[in-house]
Amino acid sequence: MSPFDPEILNDFLTESSELLERMEGDLVALESAPGDPALINQVFRALHTIKGSASFLALAPLVAVSHAAEGALNAARSGLAAIDRAAMDLLLQATDVVKLHMGQLRAGAALTEPDPRLVASLERIANGTAGAAAPATPRERAAPGEAELALPPGKADLLEFLASDLETSLQSMGAALRAGGSDPAFAETCDALARAVDFFECDPLTRTALCLSRVANALSSLDADARSQILPRALALTDLLGLQAGALKRRRLLQLPTDAVVARLDALLQGEPVPDGARVASDAGTDAVLAADAGVADDEPTATTDTPAPPSAAPGATTPSGGAPAAAEQTIRVDVSRLEQLMNLVGELVLQKNRIAALSRRAAQGVEPDLAEAMALAAGSLDRVTADIQLAVMRARMQPLEKLFGRYPRLIRDLAHKTGKQIALVIEGGDTEVDKSVIDELADPLVHLLRNSADHGLESAEERRRAGKHPTGRIRLVASQHADHVRIQVIDDGRGLDRARIQAKAVERGLVAEAHAAQLSDAEVFQFIFLPGFSTVDRVSDLSGRGVGMDVVRTNIQKIKGDIALGSDPGQGTSISITIPLTVAILPAMLVDVAGEIYAIPLSNVTEIVKPEPDHLFTVGRRPVLRLRESVLPLADGMDLFGVARERRAACPFAVVLTSNQQHVGLLVSRPIGQQEIVIKPLDAMDKKNPAAKGPISGATVRDDGGVSLIVDVPELLRRAQAGPPPRAA
Amino acid sequence: MEPSAGTPQSATRPSERDAESRAGTGADQLQLVTFDVADEEFAVDILAVREINRMMTLTRVPQSPPEVEGVINLRGKIIPVLDLRRRFGMPAGERTERSRIIVVEVNGRVLGFIVDGVHEVLRISGDIVEPAPAMVCSIDSEFIEGVGKLNDRLIILLNLGKLFGADTPGADSRLAAA
Numbered sequence: 001m002s003p004f005d006p007e008i009l010n011d012f013l014t015e016s017s018e019l020l021e022r023m024e025g026d027l028v029a030l031e032s033a034p035g036d037p038a039l040i041n042q043v044f045r046a047l048h049t050i051k052g053s054a055s056f057l058a059l060a061p062l063v064a065v066s067h068a069a070e071g072a073l074n075a076a077r078s079g080l081a082a083i084d085r086a087a088m089d090l091l092l093q094a095t096d097v098v099k100l101h102m103g104q105l106r107a108g109a110a111l112t113e114p115d116p117r118l119v120a121s122l123e124r125i126a127n128g129t130a131g132a133a134a135p136a137t138p139r140e141r142a143a144p145g146e147a148e149l150a151l152p153p154g155k156a157d158l159l160e161f162l163a164s165d166l167e168t169s170l171q172s173m174g175a176a177l178r179a180g181g182s183d184p185a186f187a188e189t190c191d192a193l194a195r196a197v198d199f200f201e202c203d204p205l206t207r208t209a210l211c212l213s214r215v216a217n218a219l220s221s222l223d224a225d226a227r228s229q230i231l232p233r234a235l236a237l238t239d240l241l242g243l244q245a246g247a248l249k250r251r252r253l254l255q256l257p258t259d260a261v262v263a264r265l266d267a268l269l270q271g272e273p274v275p276d277g278a279r280v281a282s283d284a285g286t287d288a289v290l291a292a293d294a295g296v297a298d299d300e301p302t303a304t305t306d307t308p309a310p311p312s313a314a315p316g317a318t319t320p321s322g323g324a325p326a327a328a329e330q331t332i333r334v335d336v337s338r339l340e341q342l343m344n345l346v347g348e349l350v351l352q353k354n355r356i357a358a359l360s361r362r363a364a365q366g367v368e369p370d371l372a373e374a375m376a377l378a379a380g381s382l383d384r385v386t387a388d389i390q391l392a393v394m395r396a397r398m399q400p401l402e403k404l405f406g407r408y409p410r411l412i413r414d415l416a417h418k419t420g421k422q423i424a425l426v427i428e429g430g431d432t433e434v435d436k437s438v439i440d441e442l443a444d445p446l447v448h449l450l451r452n453s454a455d456h457g458l459e460s461a462e463e464r465r466r467a468g469k470h471p472t473g474r475i476r477l478v479a480s481q482h483a484d485h486v487r488i489q490v491i492d493d494g495r496g497l498d499r500a501r502i503q504a505k506a507v508e509r510g511l512v513a514e515a516h517a518a519q520l521s522d523a524e525v526f527q528f529i530f531l532p533g534f535s536t537v538d539r540v541s542d543l544s545g546r547g548v549g550m551d552v553v554r555t556n557i558q559k560i561k562g563d564i565a566l567g568s569d570p571g572q573g574t575s576i577s578i579t580i581p582l583t584v585a586i587l588p589a590m591l592v593d594v595a596g597e598i599y600a601i602p603l604s605n606v607t608e609i610v611k612p613e614p615d616h617l618f619t620v621g622r623r624p625v626l627r628l629r630e631s632v633l634p635l636a637d638g639m640d641l642f643g644v645a646r647e648r649r650a651a652c653p654f655a656v657v658l659t660s661n662q663q664h665v666g667l668l669v670s671r672p673i674g675q676q677e678i679v680i681k682p683l684d685a686m687d688k689k690n691p692a693a694k695g696p697i698s699g700a701t702v703r704d705d706g707g708v709s710l711i712v713d714v715p716e717l718l719r720r721a722q723a724g725p726p727p728r729a730a
Numbered sequence: 731m732e733p734s735a736g737t738p739q740s741a742t743r744p745s746e747r748d749a750e751s752r753a754g755t756g757a758d759q760l761q762l763v764t765f766d767v768a769d770e771e772f773a774v775d776i777l778a779v780r781e782i783n784r785m786m787t788l789t790r791v792p793q794s795p796p797e798v799e800g801v802i803n804l805r806g807k808i809i810p811v812l813d814l815r816r817r818f819g820m821p822a823g824e825r826t827e828r829s830r831i832i833v834v835e836v837n838g839r840v841l842g843f844i845v846d847g848v849h850e851v852l853r854i855s856g857d858i859v860e861p862a863p864a865m866v867c868s869i870d871s872e873f874i875e876g877v878g879k880l881n882d883r884l885i886i887l888l889n890l891g892k893l894f895g896a897d898t899p900g901a902d903s904r905l906a907a908a
Contacts, residue, residue, distance in 0.1 A: 643792045708789040
């Protein structure tokens with residue numbers, strides 16, 4: 001489809017997709033803050049970048065639609081078209097088309113032409129203002145020569161926008177200069193301006209802007225006398241550029257007498273004094289400056305011979321200590337697979353580190369104390385360095401949740417329009433960082449949860465008014481970081497879950513006995529929602545999804561070793577919290593011995609380890625339970641769960657209390673061994689044709705002694721413990 | 731790739747030199763690793779063999795198919811290990827000093843299987859290999875690629891793809907056992 005290097009295309013896709021995501025968020029934000037110039041500018045720039053790259057890649061349909069949308073935004077920017085609901089719909093549709101194009105490019109398919117009606121509508125918004133044109137420059141100066149500005153067609157249509165951009169920067173520069181030019185932002189504005197005017201392909205203009213940028217960067221290192229001569233001249237230049245900007249809007253290029261001033265300024269920056277005849281008062285106007293410097297070229301020689309240049313001013317002045325341009329190079333794109341490889345290597349490193357630590361402990365007995373100490377020391381620092389590397393690599397893979405959250409305002413907006421409800425989405429903690437794989441896995445579950453909240457959790461405006469609530473329903477999407485995990489919550493202030501109905505349904509489906517059901521806690525009742533088919537067969541709960549049950553959400557969350565919990569207050573709303581460990585490939589685990597076999601249990605699931613007294617063990621309905629303080633805990637025998645052969649059975653006096661999804665179980669083990677950081681390895685010993693044959697095992701790891709331990713799948717173990725002892729072991 | 735780790739006797743076997751000299755002239759050569767299971771001699775193509783290890787501690791996997799003995803740590807990678815006797819439907823044998831784990835790659839999957847002992851690396855000519863007769867030995871002929879006759883020896887060439895490849899280990903024997 002495109003004759004371009006696939007790598008270039010890929011870069012374009014990556015960059016544009018990012019821009020597009022941010023842009024969508026900005027557009028929705030713009031709807032609630034209509035006419036916010038910062039937002040409009042941001043959207044415009046994003047769109048412009050996409051368009052620019054697309055035209056470079058000759059992707060005509062993509063250029064057409066982004067061009068149309070850009071036109072509409074441009075009209076909005078000059079305040080001559082309002083971004084109302086209809087306009088916003090069009091703009092969002094345009095982003096949808098761009099997204100579609102991205103997908104087609106990714107798939108190597110041909111781009112579909114945008115709907116001509118969409119383009120036409122966008123153009124109407126743009127044209128509504130075109131006639132009104134730009135207001136004429138307020139102070140027309142007589143006579144400087146004027147010429148037609150010749151620009152390639154790709155640039156011509158951007159002229160007006162960039163010209164007014166220019167005016168804005170010039171205004172702020174003027175203000176900064178009048179204030180003495182010490183504002184640090186001033187230099188930055190000048191640098192930006194210098195880059196911006198490059199666009200017009202007009203040498204005198206570029207020279208002037210570059211000169212201003214040099215002035216801005218050198219100003220602070222010059223003495224007061226030089227400054228008093230520079231400031232009025234710089235101000236004069238901005239003034240002249242302002243005129244030029246006005247002319248540019250009309251596609252005219254003014255022949256401005258700036259060269260002399262530029263030359264004088266450069267001389268000043270070099271530390272050359274101004275000849276007496278050319279000195280200007282610090283409040284001199286533009287005309288005075290022009291008059292003073294008119295003959296600059298002539299008196300140059302005499303000026304330089306008079307006095308030696310003061311040494312102080314020189315070196316820093318000519319080379320603008322370029323801060324701003326370098327800043328753009330602070331990040332690089334790295335292929336995810338490379339980071340993954342690095343992560344795997346770090347995993348190996350952690351394993352080897354564990355081994356070294358274990359070996360040095362073992363060796364310590366047989367060698368002289370000095371050597372033993374040195375070994376322990378080395379093992380210790382290896383441990384520290386490894387931990388640092390691990391952290392650094394993990395952080396390289398981390399991305400702010402913002403990236404993900406940015407998609408949701410659009411979703412909520414569309415849902416609000418579709419359901420006719422008034423919904424406000426509040427996002428908090430978007431800067432919380434999680435592993436990239438987590439971002440990928442979270443995207444869909446969060447869509448389901450938000451959709452559920454908007455669709456079923458929140459009431460209509462009318463209903464809310466009757467209930468004495470604010471007519472606008474609020475959904476809060478909150479991310480926060482806690483020690484070693486991240487919590488993401490979806491909280492709505494809707495009607496909440498109906499416990500009675502869920503309970504009735506659970507009894508009806510035979511999931512729980514009626515008498516027992518009444519004793520369950522709210523949290524336990526709400527857990528039924530997560531059962532497959534529970535929410536979709538009959539719309540018992542107000543949380544039922546559109547064919548996608550909460551069980552799928554839970555499965556996805558568990559895939560990244562996360563946990564999901566649900567809380568609800570009738571009439572007050574529902575909150576769902578997802579807890580995710582910060583890293584998924586390496587995790588701290590508790591090693592336990594079950595009849596001579598060593599298993600690893602993710603530490604995040606271990607609540608405590610107890611050695612129960614015999615009189616705390618009971619049987620309820622043929623199931624063993626443990627009384628632990630105030631609560632009663634179901635017990636699972638590790639030897640049954642892991643199918644330990646009869647002849648190898650041993651005493652299991654310890655109970656490890658495991659928690660997942662607000663449910664608890666006590667796992668009986670022979671003895672706890674200790675804590676170790678483990679690296680999760682895939683386990684290929686499962687019978688894929690018969691998944692039920694899989695034990696409650698989620699993977700394997702290599703212990704510090706080189707042996708293999710299996711990692712206990714706690715949610716699965718809980719499921720089995722509730723279903724009763726496995727038939728094989730019975 | 732070095733079987734001598736487990737087979738100190740391999741280089742001295744006269745049959746090997748016989749086989750080699752003969753194979754040198756054959757157009758269609760096979761290079762095989764031979765081993766024995768329950769007193770019968772088997773062979774697999776050397777290209778499929780990754781390495782041969784002495785017995786090591788296996789970690790049992792709960793509720794895995796019966797012939798999966800467990801998993802081992804092969805330089806950081808966790809691979810399943812099967813007992814070839816159980817795979818052939820025989821009772822499990824004793825582990826001895828001679829027992830070895832042959833690590834093979836089958837259809838991109840790395841796994842190990844336990845044999846009673848490894849003999850040698852053998853070059854034979856392809857034309858001494860015949861298709862498996864119906865009742866040549868105690869194992870299912872489906873797993874047999876062919877039978878090589880070498881002097882007085884009968885070597886059974888195994889089809890690793892049939893044995894371990896198509897499905898995960900034991901999917902079919904599990905059905906048979908049920």
